[in-house]
Amino acid sequence: MGGWTWGISGAIVALIVAGWASRVLAHRRSVIRELERGLVALGEGRPVRPTNTRVSGSLGRLARTFDALIPEHQAKVERLSSDIEQLRVVLGGMAEGVIAIDARRRLLFANKSADFLFGLGPQAVGRLVPELIRSPRFQEAVDATLTGPETYRGEIVVPSRDVMPRSLPRVLAVHGSLLPGSPPTGAVLVFHDVTELRRLERMRQDFVANVSHELKTPLASIKAYTETLLDWALHDEAVNVRFLNRIEEQADRLNQLILDLLSLARLESGHEVFHHGPLAVSAVVETCIETHVGRAEGKELDLKLDLGPVDESILVVADEEAVHQILDNLIDNAIKYTPAGGWVHVICQTTEAAVVVAVADSGIGIPRDDLPRVFERFYRVDKARSREMGGTGLGLSIVKHLIQSIGGEITVDSRLGEGTRFTVLLPRYQTKS
Numbered sequence: 001m002g003g004w005t006w007g008i009s010g011a012i013v014a015l016i017v018a019g020w021a022s023r024v025l026a027h028r029r030s031v032i033r034e035l036e037r038g039l040v041a042l043g044e045g046r047p048v049r050p051t052n053t054r055v056s057g058s059l060g061r062l063a064r065t066f067d068a069l070i071p072e073h074q075a076k077v078e079r080l081s082s083d084i085e086q087l088r089v090v091l092g093g094m095a096e097g098v099i100a101i102d103a104r105r106r107l108l109f110a111n112k113s114a115d116f117l118f119g120l121g122p123q124a125v126g127r128l129v130p131e132l133i134r135s136p137r138f139q140e141a142v143d144a145t146l147t148g149p150e151t152y153r154g155e156i157v158v159p160s161r162d163v164m165p166r167s168l169p170r171v172l173a174v175h176g177s178l179l180p181g182s183p184p185t186g187a188v189l190v191f192h193d194v195t196e197l198r199r200l201e202r203m204r205q206d207f208v209a210n211v212s213h214e215l216k217t218p219l220a221s222i223k224a225y226t227e228t229l230l231d232w233a234l235h236d237e238a239v240n241v242r243f244l245n246r247i248e249e250q251a252d253r254l255n256q257l258i259l260d261l262l263s264l265a266r267l268e269s270g271h272e273v274f275h276h277g278p279l280a281v282s283a284v285v286e287t288c289i290e291t292h293v294g295r296a297e298g299k300e301l302d303l304k305l306d307l308g309p310v311d312e313s314i315l316v317v318a319d320e321e322a323v324h325q326i327l328d329n330l331i332d333n334a335i336k337y338t339p340a341g342g343w344v345h346v347i348c349q350t351t352e353a354a355v356v357v358a359v360a361d362s363g364i365g366i367p368r369d370d371l372p373r374v375f376e377r378f379y380r381v382d383k384a385r386s387r388e389m390g391g392t393g394l395g396l397s398i399v400k401h402l403i404q405s406i407g408g409e410i411t412v413d414s415r416l417g418e419g420t421r422f423t424v425l426l427p428r429y430q431t432k433s
Helices: 002-044 058-093 112-118 136-147 193-234 239-268 281-296 320-336 368-373 383-388 395-406
Strands: 097-102 107-109 150-158 170-178 185-191 279-281 302-306 313-320 344-352 355-360 409-415 421-427
Touching: 002 058, 002 344, 058 112, 112 185, 136 150, 136 170, 136 185, 136 355, 150 302, 193 239, 239 320, 239 395, 279 281, 281 302, 281 313, 281 344, 281 355, 313 320, 313 421, 320 355, 320 395, 320 421, 395 409, 395 421
Parallel strands: 302 344
Antiparallel strands: 097 107, 097 185, 150 170, 170 185, 279 313, 344 355, 355 421, 409 421
16 A cells, blocks of 8 residues: 555656656747747847746856847947948938949949939849949949959949930049958949039130130231231331231230130129119110210111110119120120111110110121020131121120129020120119108
């Protein structure tokens, strides 16, 4: 009987021990699964929960060490996320286009400027760059960056994405660098739009070339007439006075060209000081007309002024010298390019916001294709005729800058062989009621 009792007790103890061992084992397995999930979350950068286990032994020490590392890991993840967000904001705010690609030429990143330059969409990341940007020059820059041992620098030309017709291609300066790694894991390319810079460089080159040519022409004439006088014509009364008159004409032309260049330079640099204030424009217009009466009569031109409603009480906001220079240039051109027997009329009108001064003539006119360029420096419709008449090619450019400084507008309408009409809008001075 006693043996049987002890046997039952032993079985019960064995069952209890087995149950306890099973629960311990299950708990350890649960801890191991939590550690596995935590490690996976760590690898993926996701938030990790502590195990909070009380398991003893080596597994318990491992779990407690893991739990102790979680706050430090979370802090690093937060700092890294903040740095990444700051980097995205910085790259997104850059005017330069930034593109990152991997070694297989797949797009890793593109900022907003790059999206605009190349027309990349929201689904572009992960796609092959040659599929996204079909430009041989762009691919050459990518290949040179990925295969070259040094930083790549160059320029590429890509079609403009401007909606305006006849938009010029865009010139992009490229700076390509390899991403860290051995072999490199990819590359970063930075694109800076230098279209406007290149346009200004061409303008500067054209300006220097034009100035050189315009200065050379009168100097060559002066030199030729002077050499002729020195060689044989100085004492020849039939030609010496005529040659001296030609020298004086060319010297005057050269002087006017230099004055116009200086005036244009001051206007473009903002150094020309004008004091725009209330101005009775009628008196300025009348003075300009009087200045040109003699030249108009010499060519038998009908020079008329129609002030309309503009009298001394009508004021504009402008500098007197600026308005005088504007009208003087326009009337001078009208007389210069109107054949004998024609007419030049100056007509004034008013609107609520402006005084409108139109200078119209019955002259040779301007071809339609040339109208958009008449305000460019040194641009001439008929170069030979303009030089023959003594023009510098800067008058209308100066007029445009003067009107811009006043805050006004100028337009031109012309028909070849029928005449031209320049219309100037000068802002009215609004009296306080």
